Amino acid sequence: MMRRCALLGLVLCAGSAMPSHAQVLAPPVVRYDGQSVVRVDVRTVKELQTTLALTDDVWSHRVGIGGPVDIRVTRAQREALAAAGLRFDVLIDDLQSRVDAEREQIRNAAADGPWFDTYHTLAEIRAYIDGLAAANPALATVGVAGLSLQNRDIFHIRITGPGGPGNRPAVFFHGCQHAREWITPAATTFAADRLLAGYGTDPRITTLMNNVEFVIMPVFNPDGYEWSWTNERLWRKNRRDNGGGCTGVDNNRNWGFQWGGEGASTDPCSETYRGPSGFSEVENQVVRDFVIANPRFAGYIDIHSYSQLIMSPWAYTSALPPNHAVFQQLNAAMAQAVFNTHGKVYTFGPIYTTIYPASGGGVDWVYGARDILAFTFELRDTGQFGFLLPADQIVPTGQETFNAILTLAEHFLPIRFSLPMPLPTYVAPQVASTVQVRIDNGYSASVASGTERLFFRQGTSGGFAQTSLTPLGGGLYEGTLPATACGNVLQFYFQADSNTGATIAFPVAGAASPFQATAITSTVAFQDDMETNLGWTVANTALTGGAWIRADPVGTTNAGAQANPENDYTPAPGVNCYVTANGTVGGAAGAADVDGGPTVLTSPQFSLAGASSATIQFARWLYSANGSPDSMTAQVSNNDGATWTTLATITNTGGWGVMSLPLPGSVTPTSLMRIRFSVADNPNDSVTEAAIDDVVISAFACPAAPPCYANCDGSTAAPVLNVNDFTCFLNLFAAGASSANCDGSTTPPVLNVNDFTCFLNAFAAGCP
DSSP, X not given: OBOOBOGGXXXXXXXXXXXXXXXXXXXXXXXXXXXXXXXXXXXXXXXXXXXXXXXSEEOSSOOSSSEEXXXXXXXXXXXXXXHTTOEEEEEESOHHHHHHHHHHHHHHTOXXXXXXXXXXXXXXXXXXXXXXXXXXXXXXXXEEXXXXXXXXXXXXXXXXXXXXXXXXXXXXXXXXXXXXXXXXXXXHHHHHHHHHHHTTTOHHHHXXXXXXXXXXXXXXXXXXXXXXXXXXXXXXXXOOEEETTEEXXXXXXXXXXXXXXXXXXXXXXXXXXXXXXTTOSHHHHHHHHHHHTOTTEEEEEEEEESSOEEEESOSSOSSOOTTHHHHHHHHHHHHHHHHHHHOOOOEEEEHHHXXXXXXXXXXXXXXXXXXXXXXXEEESOSSSSTTOOOGGGHHHHHHHHHHHHHHHHHTTSSEEEEOSSOOOSEEXXXXXXXXXXXXXXXXXXXXXXXXXXXXXXXXXXXXXXXXXXXXXXXXXXXXXXXXXXXTOEEEEEEEEEBTTSOEEEESTTGGGSOEEEEEXXXXXXXXXXXXXXXXXXXXXXXEEEOOEEEEOOOOEXXXXXXXXXXXXXXOTTOXXXXXXXXXXXXXXXXXXXXXXXEEEEEOOOBOOTTOSEEEEEEEEEEEEGGGOOOOEEEEEESXXXXXXXXXXEEOOOSSOEEEEEEOOTTSOOOSOBEEEEEEEESSOOSOEEEEEEEEEEEEEEOOOOOOOTTOXXXXXXXXXXXXXXXXXXXXXXXXXXXXXXXXXXXXXXXXXXXXXXHHXXXXXXXXX
8 A cells, every 4th residue: 555745745645545556557448559649630511521430539629620620540540531631640649659658657656756746546536635634624624515426426625724714705626527637636636735735835825715715626527537547548428328338428518508509419429428418417416516505606617638728608609708808807817827837828718719619518507507707727738648648747737727726716805906007017217106006896895995005125135115005096096116226126016905804915925926126227229000111021931821911900700709900009090000911891701811821020120239128019919710729929039030039929819919028038139139920820720810019129228327527547446536536637637638627618718727626526525
């Protein structure tokens, strides 16, 4: 029997015996010899029909025309795809070898060591969760929502600060609606581990746990998950016997809201079989009743893999939900949290238009029937490994998922902070500067008037001073940062109290992770609103359509979403921007979008010589349909384009938005600077549109201190000012040197007694 400890030893060993891996590592019954996973470029109805007819298992979450479809195929099916003339890339050439490698990794990891080094059975996950609660009785409790079809526990762990949960809002998330998505119970268990390890030591986690409850259900579909370990690694559904040799219902097509519509199958053998009726499945009934019995649930996340997506309602229709603006704000914030962790790009948006129509899904029921803000995550990767994500990606995937979960939880704090405009990263030296923040009532609490304050310090250590924020009306507040010398750093954060007695900071970690601005002189090195031609160039490689042009954009829509912008970003009378071609008014979205590529837009040369740092700001638009990984890349060069450094990879933006990027520290500012923007749809598998406007490049530097005039001889030895400086000035005066014209007069005689007086005054004032 073995026991395994928590990651980095931050949580004690559970103490309960785990089942021996020898009991679970026997080879599964089903093998995948000769099978592979391929990505088919589907362009027509006929090609889609052929693709689906030549597979027993679709891996990708999007199945439709004009995009990639990932499928598992036998050797014969793969040959048939080629014979049918379908274009495809091989993602996994030998599927069984991947399954074998995964089993071998688990077998080799079956010794005491970090728990998140490998994947775990249902029994091991339950024992670990029980151990977390046993080691943290003041913070965690384990419960069972109900039993699965085959009478397995559907268990969960509740985590919140001492004295809770009381009336605290709760965020509920689960993994493993689909059995083969092993990374999802790993990531949810990782989140439970991190919450408990961070309480009392991590200010952000501590604040959240003192105000929010986290309810975590690692395995929604325990029967299917167990089957994926013992019999069929790539099993997806539950274990319902449908008769006729067909087994399993797709739990994520069985929820009772808008059940039976698009994106769900009536075929009992299908991987997306919706079941005979909404909530026909025991697991769905159990979780439904669990949600209804917990009216404090305010946020919900259904965690899946793979594709790297963060999505929100609706899935059953392209119509936008009433809370669309809130959903998009949170989608973007969570995607940014993921990116900030390890640089992984997650596309975000409504389910229907981001990946596919899907009726009877959990997210739609939780939001549509219970009015809970609901999301779904599709974790790593984008197809290289698919459902067989290597174990060495458990920890980084868990970290980025955890940060996204914390970001959502912040929305349910007693006080909500937001930024009406980006905070400055640079401020003018020797001048007081202002910052603005919006402070609103939060979840079941309101802001205690008069408690709104700004904390600040000069430098990166020492205590913070505080000052009251000035209300501007409508929840908007302004604070003043002190003047500081050029090159100095100002750190700051905001804070307010709720009427319930909670003190909330923004950022939530407060003094442990403040905002920061550097006092420095700014000049505009390059600026272009694209209204006139300043000399940008376009180069295309293997492009069949959609090259960059400077024009008044023509708006197009695709599947209910705005594809090409209708207007540029510049306020009126601005008209033009750079856009990837223009279709016709009312024309199809794909008629002039990017096909192939890339198409590359390169700026004229500009100078950053003498700058210590710089920012590159621009308005950007990118639309890439159906969850395609197509993106726009922003790059910079300091040697006139000989080499390039990537600044950002931009995915779906949901409209116009402004991006401000620092010049990387690895790029030395020179007089030979250029930037460029590249877009490709290669393989040509989606509608892809891009636009760029209002580029502003700012250079930052601290001017050199003026020389000390009284130090005529330029000595540095103490005392710096001495009799030698008088002698130096007398010699210059006698020689008629222009440098002796201390008062700067131009009236003859230029050198006179006033210059002696000027020098004496400078000597008396000393050097700074």
